[in-house]
Amino acid sequence: MKLLDCPDIGKRPxxxxxxxxxxxxxxxxxxxxxxxxxxxxxxxAPGVLRERWYHRPTGRWFILERNTxxxxxxxxVDPADVRYKEPNYEVPA
Amino acid sequence: xxxxxxxxxxxxxxxxxxxxxxxxPLKSHYDVVIIGGGGHGMACAYYLAKEHGITNVAVLEQGxxxxxxxxxxxxxxxxxxxxxxxxxxxxxxxxxxxDLADDFDLNIFYSTRGHxxxxxxxxxxxxxxxxxxxxxxxxxxxxxxxxxxxxxEVPYMDLDCNGHAPVMGALYHAPxxxxxxxxxxxxxxxxxxxxxxxxxxxxxxxxxxxxxxxVVGVDTDRGQIxxxxxxxxxxxxxxxxxxxxGIRTPIEIFPLQACVSEPVKPFMDxxxxxxxLHVYVSQSSRGELVMGASVDPSVLHSTxxxxxxxxxxxxxxxxxxxFMSRMKVMRQWAGMSxxxxxxxxxxxxxxxxxxxxxxxxxxxGFKATPVSxxxxxxxxxxxxxxxxxEPFRLSRFADFDLVGEKGAASVGH
Numbered sequence: 414m415k416l417l418d419c420p421d422i423g424k425r426p427x428x429x430x431x432x433x434x435x436x437x438x439x440x441x442x443x444x445x446x447x448x449x450x451x452x453x454x455x456x457x458a459p460g461v462l463r464e465r466w467y468h469r470p471t472g473r474w475f476i477l478e479r480n481t482x483x484x485x486x487x488x489x490v491d492p493a494d495v496r497y498k499e500p501n502y503e504v505p506a
Numbered sequence: 507x508x509x510x511x512x513x514x515x516x517x518x519x520x521x522x523x524x525x526x527x528x529x530x531p532l533k534s535h536y537d538v539v540i541i542g543g544g545g546h547g548m549a550c551a552y553y554l555a556k557e558h559g560i561t562n563v564a565v566l567e568q569g570x571x572x573x574x575x576x577x578x579x580x581x582x583x584x585x586x587x588x589x590x591x592x593x594x595x596x597x598x599x600x601x602x603x604x605d606l607a608d609d610f611d612l613n614i615f616y617s618t619r620g621h622x623x624x625x626x627x628x629x630x631x632x633x634x635x636x637x638x639x640x641x642x643x644x645x646x647x648x649x650x651x652x653x654x655x656x657x658x659e660v661p662y663m664d665l666d667c668n669g670h671a672p673v674m675g676a677l678y679h680a681p682x683x684x685x686x687x688x689x690x691x692x693x694x695x696x697x698x699x700x701x702x703x704x705x706x707x708x709x710x711x712x713x714x715x716x717x718x719x720x721v722v723g724v725d726t727d728r729g730q731i732x733x734x735x736x737x738x739x740x741x742x743x744x745x746x747x748x749x750x751x752g753i754r755t756p757i758e759i760f761p762l763q764a765c766v767s768e769p770v771k772p773f774m775d776x777x778x779x780x781x782x783l784h785v786y787v788s789q790s791s792r793g794e795l796v797m798g799a800s801v802d803p804s805v806l807h808s809t810x811x812x813x814x815x816x817x818x819x820x821x822x823x824x825x826x827x828x829f830m831s832r833m834k835v836m837r838q839w840a841g842m843s844x845x846x847x848x849x850x851x852x853x854x855x856x857x858x859x860x861x862x863x864x865x866x867x868x869x870x871g872f873k874a875t876p877v878s879x880x881x882x883x884x885x886x887x888x889x890x891x892x893x894x895x896e897p898f899r900l901s902r903f904a905d906f907d908l909v910g911e912k913g914a915a916s917v918g919h
Contacts, residue, residue, distance in 0.1 A: 415814050427814065434805075450904075454754040457755065457758055484810075
């Protein structure tokens with residue numbers, strides 16, 4: 414069985430996790446092209462990604478750094494590191 | 507035959523005709539360089555030479571011909587898609603496939619089977635009706651059928667799925683076929699070679715050289731080449747190529763796994779797909795069941811297969827075919843699927859002049875082999891996007907003009 418080696422809770426079967434994809438920080442004030450780039454485009458070459466993983470049995474969220482070429486988890490990210498200020502959207506009147 | 511083989515093995519010289527030429531040194535200049543020697547790359551080279559007279563072409567392949575996703579798919583060809591753009595495009599492909607064996611003078615084992623996409627829920631059945639109507643409007647043979655018709659055509663299937671996910675109906679697509687995927691790549695490769703195209707296996711592109719926004723050449727591990735036009739047709743390796751040029755795309759790479767069972771007597775002459783159970787199966791001409799599932803859940807640039815996949819697939823397959831519990835899995839493998847957000851490919855011109863992209867083939871690339879080769883060859887020869895692939899242009903994401911093909915992906919992703 415494939416295991417995910419989570420630095421916090423150790424090796425667990427991959428089937429216990431839900432994958433929520435790469436964490437990305439939205440632009441705060443941007444034109445349409447920047448928004449389209451944020452919404453659709455990805456850093457998709459092999460490398461280390463920061464991703465959200467949800468561990469169902471414990472109901473916990475993890476932000477893991479994983480090498481997408483070797484499938485190794487290389488680190489646990491403090492949520493404070495990926496926190497961002499919510500942009501001030503102007504609501505059209 | 508064994509005697510002939512033994513004699514052949516003991517001879518010091520082999521005069522059998524080679525299917526492909528031995529590798530030659532790279533030339534210093536080509537008019538067009540195609541990266542990727544799979545079905546798409548070979549088809550593009552073939553049509554460039556055959557229909558546009560462009561023969562100073564090199565196909566560069568880092569592995570061997572058809573060793574990537576061309577040799578890893580489950581060989582299904584169909585055109586019952588959901589969007590008019592998709593239906594027109596894949597229908598052109600099906601029609602090209604039907605004549606390929608004659609074009610190549612090579613048996614590609616093209617076998618029209620009939621394709622059932624099972625619906626286990628009301629919402630699935632609703633999507634089937636929608637697809638059937640879009641298909642019929644485009645002149646495609648596609649209809650929703652009830653349980654009786656399915657039972658008649660696929661007699662060994664448990665339509666109640668052991669009681670927990672009864673089949674309510676299916677989308678039936680009579681032209682649905684299977685073909686021998688290696689032969690498709692080989693046929694195109696031989697056709698391209700005979701018309702003057704150079705095929706270089708074990709040649710990896712390490713960089714694409716540009717001047718301003720124009721392509722001027724490629725660097726490979728066997729030396730430098732100058733060229734004005736480069737086409738990337740590398741499916742799962744696309745991000746590694748686009749990264750060289752700083753082109754951003756929405757592609758994400760997920761492994762897609764498949765397996766074949768041991769060969770058994772022919773009992774199933776149709777292709778069966780279940781979106782709800784995430785499985786598709788057909789029986790090959792050798793009697794093996796060719797089975798696949800949905801893509802792996804997380805991004806990974808690797809072709810390693812896993813036990814979880816076979817276990818999960820077997821669990822679902824047994825719901826449909828309980829008698830399979832005693833069959834053995836013979837081989838399993840994985841390919842790298844380049845998935846796009848709207849489940850449609852990315853084809854045509856890019857912001858770099860002379861660099862063309864044929865990517866985003868996710869789980870639907872094999873069936874598009876002939877049409878993608880033909881339309882990309884046209885696009886490159888005329889430096890103008892072919893009308894069939896206009897909806898699949900890279901700029902559609904910046905324009906918020908997506909295609910929306912998700913409902914027709916063979917299994918839920």
